[in-house]
Amino acid sequence: MPSERYFFAPEIAAEFRRLIGIAMKVPDTTHVQQSLKHAEPVRLKLRVNYSYPEGVPLQSMPSTLLMNLPKLPPELDYRVVGHDLVLRDTIGNLIVDLIPNAMP
Amino acid sequence: MRRSTFLFLALAAAALAQNPAPALKLPLQPKSVRFAVIGDSGTGGKEQYDAGRQMEKFRGRFPFDFVIMLGDNMYGGQSAEDYRIKFEAPYKPLLDASVKFYAALGNHDDPNQRFYKPFNMGGKRYYNFKNGNAEFFALDSNYMDPEQLDWLTKELRNSKTAWKICFFHHPLYSHAKFHGPDPDLRRLLEPIFQQSGVSVVFAGHEHVYERIKPQKGINYFVLGNSGQLRFHDLRPSADTAKGFDTDRAFCLVEIAGDRFYFQTISRTGETVDFGVLERSKAMVSSASGNYAPSRLNEAADIRNRAVSGW
Numbered sequence: 001m002p003s004e005r006y007f008f009a010p011e012i013a014a015e016f017r018r019l020i021g022i023a024m025k026v027p028d029t030t031h032v033q034q035s036l037k038h039a040e041p042v043r044l045k046l047r048v049n050y051s052y053p054e055g056v057p058l059q060s061m062p063s064t065l066l067m068n069l070p071k072l073p074p075e076l077d078y079r080v081v082g083h084d085l086v087l088r089d090t091i092g093n094l095i096v097d098l099i100p101n102a103m104p
Numbered sequence: 105m106r107r108s109t110f111l112f113l114a115l116a117a118a119a120l121a122q123n124p125a126p127a128l129k130l131p132l133q134p135k136s137v138r139f140a141v142i143g144d145s146g147t148g149g150k151e152q153y154d155a156g157r158q159m160e161k162f163r164g165r166f167p168f169d170f171v172i173m174l175g176d177n178m179y180g181g182q183s184a185e186d187y188r189i190k191f192e193a194p195y196k197p198l199l200d201a202s203v204k205f206y207a208a209l210g211n212h213d214d215p216n217q218r219f220y221k222p223f224n225m226g227g228k229r230y231y232n233f234k235n236g237n238a239e240f241f242a243l244d245s246n247y248m249d250p251e252q253l254d255w256l257t258k259e260l261r262n263s264k265t266a267w268k269i270c271f272f273h274h275p276l277y278s279h280a281k282f283h284g285p286d287p288d289l290r291r292l293l294e295p296i297f298q299q300s301g302v303s304v305v306f307a308g309h310e311h312v313y314e315r316i317k318p319q320k321g322i323n324y325f326v327l328g329n330s331g332q333l334r335f336h337d338l339r340p341s342a343d344t345a346k347g348f349d350t351d352r353a354f355c356l357v358e359i360a361g362d363r364f365y366f367q368t369i370s371r372t373g374e375t376v377d378f379g380v381l382e383r384s385k386a387m388v389s390s391a392s393g394n395y396a397p398s399r400l401n402e403a404a405d406i407r408n409r410a411v412s413g414w
Contacts, residue, residue: 031287031288031291032288034284034286034287034288035286035287035288035289038274038283038284038285038286039211039274039286040211040283054181054182054214055180055181055182057211057212058211058215058246059211060211060245060246060247060273060274060286061246061247061248061249062288062289063248063249063253063288063289063291063292064288064291064292066247066248066249066250067250071249071250071251077247090215090216091216093214093216
């Protein structure tokens with residue numbers, strides 16, 4: 001676990017957890033859960049500033065979740081890995097930061 | 105007839121019976137749009153190569169111009185050598201014949217595949233292109249963010265083509281037991297498809313072939329077994345029009361005017377499904393953006409006369 005948060009400072013991480021909570025509470029929450037299950041969930045121990053492992057599929061992001069998270073510049077994306085929310089550099093395939101256990 | 109001539113003809117007939125010419129079910133009409141569809145292809149395994157050879161064989165009788173790829177174009181490593189083994193070699197005869205490939209991204213694909221020129225993605229995760237009276241929309245279903253939804257809504261609204269065809273990786277409908285459909289994606293995409301007159305949707309992800317009976321007027325195909333296969337994974341339901349889960353497959357399509365002819369072929373050259381979808385007159389109105397909201401369901405209706413022959 002990194003000792004220094006580059007993006008998800010504690011107060012930012014708390015806000016993200018709140019937003020994820022809202023997305024998971026919409027009437028179609030079962031749809032979000034189902035989508036997560038159907039998206040070939042991966043279990044990995046990721047580290048900030050390390051690459052996302054080559055050859056391991058990227059789990060697709062439920063659209064409802066993406067609708068509730070802040071917009072990112074095109075070179076970054078959100079990914080769910082296990083229960084973590086990961087911020088990834090799409091060009092360099094680098095883990096920029098993550099929120100452990102962000103997903104309920 | 106001399107005995108030797110008779111013997112030669114008998115042997116030739118026997119050889120033909122063992123390895124018959126591909127049985128084409130498509131009408132080959134002049135100026136039609138002709139393409140092939142593959143999904144979950146990039147294994148680099150023998151079966152992918154077999155299916156590639158069968159595509160080339162059929163192209164001898166049905167000269168298609170391009171291939172759409174439904175994602176998982178590359179499993180495992182994605183080095184230059186992987187691109188060679190899992191894409192360039194199995195489809196070499198097609199690439200040599202200048203057949204263009206248009207890829208959508210799957211969950212096993214490195215998103216940087218969009219910069220690989222033979223995939224014709226123009227560096228974009230999602231994009232569209234036209235061919236004849238059809239327009240194709242390749243979507244990134246791994247990451248359906250608001251920007252992509254806005255883009256899709258706008259492009260579909262502005263499209264004036266008769267046939268609007270979307271292709272992406274995760275199926276909105278499927279009766280395969282391993283994954284099943286993606287209900288969250290369906291909730292967002294289906295209303296857009298309905299309101300903008302999308303006629304046909306292709307997806308992969310499930311390693312089977314399944315044609316779904318029209319849902320809210322839209323025809324859904326799942327084709328995720330061009331390289332991968334999940335043997336006997338299909339649990340057909342009342343909504344399954346046709347399924348095939350015992351070998352690899354690809355699909356050939358011909359669009360001629362208001363008719364969409366399709367033929368799905370196994371790795372061994374067996375036709376596993378074929379038919380024609382016909383755009384109704386109301387659908388023509390929908391495509392030109394003139395439909396009335398009260399006729400939405402009718403507008404999206406496509407009479408499906410598949411399989412029983414035409």
